[in-house]
Amino acid sequence: MSDDSHGPEGGPELEVPGAPAAGPEAPQAPAAGPPADPEHDPAAPAPLGVPRTPTGDADVDAGLSRLGDVDHLATDGHIEVYEDVHRGLRDALTALDARPGPPVPGPSYDNRS
Numbered sequence: 001m002s003d004d005s006h007g008p009e010g011g012p013e014l015e016v017p018g019a020p021a022a023g024p025e026a027p028q029a030p031a032a033g034p035p036a037d038p039e040h041d042p043a044a045p046a047p048l049g050v051p052r053t054p055t056g057d058a059d060v061d062a063g064l065s066r067l068g069d070v071d072h073l074a075t076d077g078h079i080e081v082y083e084d085v086h087r088g089l090r091d092a093l094t095a096l097d098a099r100p101g102p103p104v105p106g107p108s109y110d111n112r113s
Helices: 058-072 075-098
Strands: none
Touching: 058 075
């Protein structure tokens, strides 16, 4: 008869309270590392930290300012902001074409040849 409950020296294996169990079923100790920050949620929205330099054009600056809204939204909310900003920038460019500028000088003909 074979008794598998013996320790390495043939004697009975002793269990020590609080000691990790021996063998392949032994639980693994958690990896040592920096303690987790209970306040930090990596899935939460976070500012990207992208600087937005004012251009001096009120319409364009308003669009750039609107981009800051994505810092507080989950990624599925970004598309609405990006489309809104794109629409505003497109309108600002279109408005440049519609503004009357200085009159275009006509062709100058010099008939003194």
